[in-house]
Every structure is written in structure tokens, then in C-alpha cells.
Amino acid sequence: MMKVAIDKARVAVTARFLTEGSVLAQTVRASCLGFDTRIEVESQEPSERVAGVIRNAENGCFVLQTLLHPVKVDRSFTLNGVAFDPEQHPRPGRPA
Numbered sequence: 001m002m003k004v005a006i007d008k009a010r011v012a013v014t015a016r017f018l019t020e021g022s023v024l025a026q027t028v029r030a031s032c033l034g035f036d037t038r039i040e041v042e043s044q045e046p047s048e049r050v051a052g053v054i055r056n057a058e059n060g061c062f063v064l065q066t067l068l069h070p071v072k073v074d075r076s077f078t079l080n081g082v083a084f085d086p087e088q089h090p091r092p093g094r095p096a
Helices: 047-059 062-068
Strands: 008-020 029-042
Touching: 029 047
Parallel strands: none
Antiparallel strands: 008 029
């Protein structure tokens, strides 16, 4: 524990998302356009000690670190207990 006295802290996160395409045509595409974070701290501690708290908070946040350093995502699907690849099946209105 760092034992840094923080009198007040506020965190604001703004996320920007975009959705395009059609659910019925199975062309829907969701994307993230970005995030903005703002941390406001009030403390009588030296700024270098508060900086350490902020660094530890950000470095210990699983979500922030995943966004900053994307990781591989392994996906698998089953249909009625059998391995299944949705991309092997045509979308409505498109040839197989």
C-alpha cells in the first residue's frame, strides 16, 4: 500500500462508438472510435507521490491495459454440441 492521502478524486470516461450496417442483412458492424479519460485529484501530497498513485491505478486496470495493448481473442462456436463456423454459411441475399 502506498499510503498517499487523496482528499478527493473524480474520474470521467467518455466513450465514442459507431454502429453501421443492417441486422436483417447480417452486415451490422460495431466499432469503437475512442475513449477519453479525465482524472481530477485533490491532495496535499507531493505531486510525484500522486503521480505514482495514478500510474498504479492505470497500470493495474485490466480494461485500460487491454485497450492500450490489444490481445488475441480465441473464438469458438458450437451448434447442438457440434463445432460450428458461422462464416461457412451464407448471409441472406448473398450467394453461397
